[in-house]
Amino acid sequence: MTDTVNAPDTALHTATARQLGHEPGLLPDGWEMVIGLEVHAELATESKMFSPAPNRFGGEPNTNVHPVCLGLPGTLPVVNRKAVELSIRVGLALNCTVGRCIWARKNYFYPDMAKDYQISQYDQPLNVDGHLELPSGAVIGIERAHMEEDAGKTVHVGADGRINSAGYSLVDYNRAGVPLLEIVSRPDISGPEQAKEYVEELRSILVAIGASDGKMEEGSLRVDANVSVRPVGSNELRTRCEVKNVNSLRSIGRAITYEAQRHVQLYESGEAPIQETRHWDEEAGRTRPGRSKEEAEDYRYFADPDLVPIDPSPEWIAEIAASLPALPKERRDALIERGGSPEEAAIAVGRALDALALAAIDAGADADRVLTHVRNNLAVDGAETLDASDFAELVKMETGGALTATQAKQVLAEMVETGNDPASIAAARGFEAMDTGELESLVDQLIAEHPDEWARFNSGDDGDRKRMQGFFTGQIMKATKGQADGKIVNQLL
Amino acid sequence: MNSAQSADLDSVIGIAQAVRAGERSAVDVLEQHLARISERDGDIAAFNTVTDDAARQQAGAIDASVQAGETVGPLAGVPIALKDNMCTRGVTTTCSSRILEHWVPPYDATVVERLAAAGAVIVGKTNLDEFAMGSSTENSAFGPTRNPLDTSRVPGGSSGGSAAAVAAGFAAASLGSDTGGSIRQPAALCGLVGMKPTYGAVSRYGLVAFASSLDQIGPFTRTVAESAAIYDVIAGPDPRDSTSIPQPHAAVTTALGEGIDGLRVGVITELSGRGNDAFEPEVTEATVAAAEALSGIGAKVEDVSIPTAVAGLSAYYMIAPAEASSNLARYDGVRYGLREPGPNTASMMAASRTAGFGDEVKRRIMLGTYALSAGYYDAFYGKAQRIRTLMIQEFDRVYEDFDVLLSPTSPCVAFEFGAKADPVTMYYNDVCTIPSNLTGHPAISVPFGTGAHGLPVGVQVLAPMLGEPVMYRVAAALEGMAP
Amino acid sequence: MSSHDETPGAGATRAHLTTDDVAKVAKLALLELSEDELNTFTGQLDAVLDLAEQLNEFDIGDVPPTAHPFGLVNVFRDDVAAVGHDAEVMREEALAAGPEVEAHQFKVPPALGEAP
């Protein structure tokens, strides 16, 4: 069910618009975008929403089916408890009010909808009135997150394989009845970048709490964008178009920008967009009007008499809330509190290395070095297996001068491979910081051997000084096979 | 009829006792019934399908178990017919509709599994008004069923085939489905006992849906005791039906003997037929006579007014078609059933539905589509569902002062074919039975004397939610005193 | 359900059903009607709507609609997938019922437009 009207929440909306402004450069001056997203997330269950057929991606056509999800006469739906529990998890993670809800039938004829109605939720959904805070600090309102069943797949086989061309269609019900949560945001999103940020953050939450595998490429996450524009600073909500089939982060940005620009062009040429469903054409890089029937849809929603209401007890909700893991935002904040930058914190959480980094920092390692290693040197398989205290030890050796940055990087790589501790690896590689005495005599010797370079070093010209500093450092590193500590060399020079 | 006869050789209980004791073979019992079918079903047309081969295997297996000294179920060897809207694996299930004429379900309805587990022998699938929409079985796509008591008359409906099969002795008992009276009314018109259980007491899994919030499966039998015996087998929770009542089923057979001394019986003024010329006088009188008979053996009988009861018909003809319009959308020629060609999917679907459904089904689909459509929902479907809540509240209040309620089952005895061609006139047949479907309460029709043309008249006993035990006690008492 | 519009046709003075109304409903329900059928059905359906007018004689106040006569809530099944022989046989039998099947899929004439 994707046709829920976004109830305008002007208060929350303007707050967000003021707080962020719009993304400049995409629209002519004086215009801003107003975007709401409807994200369909497939829930990570073993079986389907109402039938015992397996919920798994792909497989031979019509192998993940059962009389119930094929809508055979006489069959009845029974709700999958796990799907409800996962939906409540999402509702709580999105700060929604979770409460009594009922199932509704959305009636329409289409070959891949086995009963020719979709079991969804209409005027009494499970989760309402939540919000999602993005890494950038923007707060996006969540209108509702309701449960429903997915449809099957209709493949159009024709002369050119396109819809409406001659030929025929084949219907596969493997996906029919897969549990979905439709998460409907308020029109609080101010541009394509923020839309991507919203989807990425939502995706990381769904994955973190185990509600969905979040695989956009497998259709586990499908995005429809409600796009409209308005003069900057106004609170109005103008005619919106629902852009469907935007199923990669890249196309989300492109589709929203295209559609918003189309609206502005219409307004500036004295016309206006009509409220309609449009489809994003990835190759053509444009949206096209949907081919839905000319007369207005009439879905004849009514409470499904085959199902009873869901009325989650406070105890059940509390139990689910208690079982929620730390959400991406809390995990980023923990690193930021310890001196990490928001970017590095986001990377660490994105690579699920935040727990490792946190432990290393709390074991006394320098936060900045720890997060630098996570960003630059730990984008590798097995990084998550690092022992936090070894990692902390390595960073301490480095900041204590026992290892140069170059050496630390090499040792770290070997720690990931072998799991050995940094001290023994460093020893095995013969990495020992030279004592400053040796280094001093080496520096004096080099200065004696290269008087011209030494002169230019002292010429007072910054450029020369830098170049010569590089020259001497290079010579020393060559002589010491890279074991000298660059910082100390510079001091000596 | 009286309960003494429930021990007759041909009765559910008589057959089961004899077969379990090894005094009679299930195969002999079956052949006797199959012989009657081949003899007379040509005239009656109770069956869409006679499953004689499968039945012979079932019966043979029962006899084998008995000989092997294995324990067999309470319905061992009892020949039972099923309304053809209950799914039977490997046996066509047509709903007497062209659109499902050749459909073979891949699974058994829960009630079919329970009957088989109890040792019953399924003799065939019986005719009905298409998708159970009707009160005469004239709406079957395969032609009407005739009333065995007078073949110029209808057996009632929609479960007319199941009623006729028992009345003609083709089966010891049968199952029907009751959405607005489709078990009780044909039972009354064929001189049988017909029972509509509490909503959710019997699983709907495998019952092809007409109106999901009203449909219930129940038994047709010649006597009250047999009805109780069948009900005890088919009732009970089913995890495959979300609307099935989770509490374990409390047996009713044991309650039958308890008598009715001191029970409080209310006669529903609005449904009594008094001063209502839409009711045949004999029907109205039968209810009065039944009430007097009950007070004669110690019941406290009073009239009671239930104003919303008259709203039942209106509410029903909004709710049932609305649910049906959605339940019958799936018959689109894509996955099963009749397909008519068309240039694109939508036109193929429309051509298949147009060719596959009869007029009454089309009428109700369109009525329900209208009742649900934007702009009319609140005035029609929404309002009807609220009236329904009012009815439940009102009946619950009445049941604080009464144990059971009494009314006629049908305003008239069996009528002639074509006598009620006008839809609304036909709909009025269900005025007394519909309230129990809307409230979800149980009700039973018991034969009580005869009316015009010497045809049987049925009296209806209504009881509160899960009130089957007291309902059966009263039904048994009436049966014993029937003229 | 509260989200549905208040009806224009409600109340004792219901506008009578027209053939246009019925034609629109038939289209929604994917049923094709001849002129004669359209006229006959319009009269018959209008008569049933007259019957429904009775509903207006009752003051429903703010009583909620009936969801389940027994008031059941929270009926769930465990998240277990049916696999193995029975499930596969059932699946094969279900597919065998298809009016037209190609490459293990249900074959239909070209489907116009997209699903909602």
Ligand SMILES: [Mg+2]
């Ligand atoms: Mg997936």
Ligand SMILES: [Zn+2]
């Ligand atoms: Zn949806």
